[in-house]
Amino acid sequence: MISIRGVSKHYGSFQVLTDCSTEVNKGEVIVVCGPSGSGKSTLIKCVNGLEPFQQGEIVVNGISVGDPKTNLPRLRAHVGMVFQHFELFPHMSIAANLTVAQEKVLGRPRDEALERGLKLLDRVGLKAHAHKHPGELSGGQQQRVAIARALAMDPICMLFDEPTSALDPEMINEVLDVMVELAQEGMTMMVVTHEMGFARKVAHRVVFMDQGRIVEDAAKEAFFATPRSERAQQFLAKILHH
Amino acid sequence: MGYDFDWSSIPGALPFLWEGMKITLDITATAIAVGIVWGTLLAMMRLSSLTPLSWLAAGYVNLFRSIPLVMVLLWFFLIVPRLLESVLGLAPGSDVRLASAMVGFALFESAYYAEIIRAGIQSVPKGQVAAAYALGMSYGQAMRLVVLPQAFRNMVPLLLTQAIILFQDTSLVYVSALADFFGAAYKVGDRDGRIVELLLFAGAVYFVICYSASLLVRYFRKRVGA
Numbered sequence: 001m002i003s004i005r006g007v008s009k010h011y012g013s014f015q016v017l018t019d020c021s022t023e024v025n026k027g028e029v030i031v032v033c034g035p036s037g038s039g040k041s042t043l044i045k046c047v048n049g050l051e052p053f054q055q056g057e058i059v060v061n062g063i064s065v066g067d068p069k070t071n072l073p074r075l076r077a078h079v080g081m082v083f084q085h086f087e088l089f090p091h092m093s094i095a096a097n098l099t100v101a102q103e104k105v106l107g108r109p110r111d112e113a114l115e116r117g118l119k120l121l122d123r124v125g126l127k128a129h130a131h132k133h134p135g136e137l138s139g140g141q142q143q144r145v146a147i148a149r150a151l152a153m154d155p156i157c158m159l160f161d162e163p164t165s166a167l168d169p170e171m172i173n174e175v176l177d178v179m180v181e182l183a184q185e186g187m188t189m190m191v192v193t194h195e196m197g198f199a200r201k202v203a204h205r206v207v208f209m210d211q212g213r214i215v216e217d218a219a220k221e222a223f224f225a226t227p228r229s230e231r232a233q234q235f236l237a238k239i240l241h242h
Numbered sequence: 243m244g245y246d247f248d249w250s251s252i253p254g255a256l257p258f259l260w261e262g263m264k265i266t267l268d269i270t271a272t273a274i275a276v277g278i279v280w281g282t283l284l285a286m287m288r289l290s291s292l293t294p295l296s297w298l299a300a301g302y303v304n305l306f307r308s309i310p311l312v313m314v315l316l317w318f319f320l321i322v323p324r325l326l327e328s329v330l331g332l333a334p335g336s337d338v339r340l341a342s343a344m345v346g347f348a349l350f351e352s353a354y355y356a357e358i359i360r361a362g363i364q365s366v367p368k369g370q371v372a373a374a375y376a377l378g379m380s381y382g383q384a385m386r387l388v389v390l391p392q393a394f395r396n397m398v399p400l401l402l403t404q405a406i407i408l409f410q411d412t413s414l415v416y417v418s419a420l421a422d423f424f425g426a427a428y429k430v431g432d433r434d435g436r437i438v439e440l441l442l443f444a445g446a447v448y449f450v451i452c453y454s455a456s457l458l459v460r461y462f463r464k465r466v467g468a
């Protein structure tokens with residue numbers, strides 16, 4: 001479904017990504033972790049073409065992201081993305097947030113879009129909030145709306161960039177629960193997160209990044225049992241001690 | 243030695259002054275409307291990653307911001323009539339001073355609006371644009387549906403402030419002897435030998451309008467929280 005082959009990226013002389021390769025098969029959940037600044041966000045943004053890269057190839061559902069002939073908006077319409085800071089549109093109601101792209105990008109009729117949006121809002125447990133604006137919701141609620149907004153586009157896979165790291169601790173689980181459910185339903189997911197509980201529960205593989213390189217790419221069990229690299233061992237020790 | 247104020251020529255001149263005010267408002271409204279539309283395009287060009295577009299916009303903005311408004315207006319009074327004569331086949335000498343004034347102000351104000359709008363666009367967090375793109379929106383959709391509505395909401399106070407300045411600056415059309423509100427007041431005063439009274443009256447009217455508008459700006463500023 002997502003195939004990343006030998007991707008490198010630099011800003012001027014600064015190398016953000018170096019020869020990154022990994023694979024996310026259909027129905028698989030991959031957790032990407034690593035220290036701050038290791039290039040996790042950059043890598044995940046390369047997958048839907050939000051960040052350009054200079055070398056290598058990324059193929060999503062058979063379409064090459066880096067190919068200048070690729071219609072990126074059309075590809076992105078079916079690759080869901082959830083951001084650290086939710087990025088709901090603050091000038092629109094929750095209902096409009098859920099329907100705007102369905103109508104303007106997919107061309108769905110308004111009532112169909114609304115029906116689909118409300119169904120997903122119900123699914124993340126926020127049916128009663130459709131008429132509100134994002135500013136009136138808590139962070140956890142906003143992030144659940146953001147997930148529903150991405151799902152409303154009928155994505156073939158979902159990308160998450162630290163979806164819970166901007167949340168107060170008591171709100172993390174309400175978001176993780178939605179993500180776990182999604183994973184268990186067989187959604188293909190690439191998730192940047194430090195929530196190792198989530199990784200243990202639903203991840204198939206864990207990718208560990210350090211200084212722009214994929215240092216470790218292992219099945220979940222192997223990763224937690226015996227991380228090969230010293231950096232991964234240190235990293236795990238640090239975050240599991242929290 | 244005191245000056246004997248005589249306000250008696252004002253009531254009779256009110257209809258004429260009102261005609262002048264209409265010209266003032268016409269020029270102001272046109273310049274605001276064109277200024278915002280053209281200014282938005284200039285701002286988007288300036289922020290574009292295509293260097294020729296961004297240089298072109300930067301050149302335009304810097305040029306107009308570095309020339310006194312009076313000169314721009316004078317040039318347009320000299321150029322636009324000739325242009326209209328040759329392009330539209332207008333008879334030489336037809337009165338196109340109002341049109342020239344509108345064109346001059348609109349092009350001049352666009353440069354200022356472009357800078358305000360550019361700042362407004364940049365005030366919208368980058369993550370909003372990323373979210374719009376991630377949902378499959380094109381550049382145009384992301385701008386129209388996500389960025390500009392937020393940018394304009396942040397910009398309302400600044401746009402209004404600029405409009406107030408513009409409203410006052412329209413009095414500069416006196417260089418073409420066009421009877422805007424200020425020009426009309428001057429003409430009446432000159433005719434009746436009551437320049438001081440007429441200009442005091444015109445000043446009071448400008449003050450009341452602009453001060454009320456600035457109170458409105460303050461209200462919006464509170465609402466936007468900026």
Ligand SMILES: Nc1ncnc2c1ncn2[C@@H]1O[C@H](COP(=O)(O)OP(=O)(O)OP(=O)(O)O)[C@@H](O)[C@H]1O
Binds near residue numbers: 016034038041
């Ligand atoms: N636009 C940019 N220009 C220059 N350098 C950048 C730019 N964006 C990111 N970087 C650098 O690239 C590196 C990787 O950034 P990235 O955001 O991908 O890291 P990350 O692993 O997601 O970190 P975090 O855990 O803090 O989110 C960082 O060192 C960052 O400073």
Ligand SMILES: [Mg+2]
Binds near residue numbers: 041042
């Ligand atoms: Mg990051």
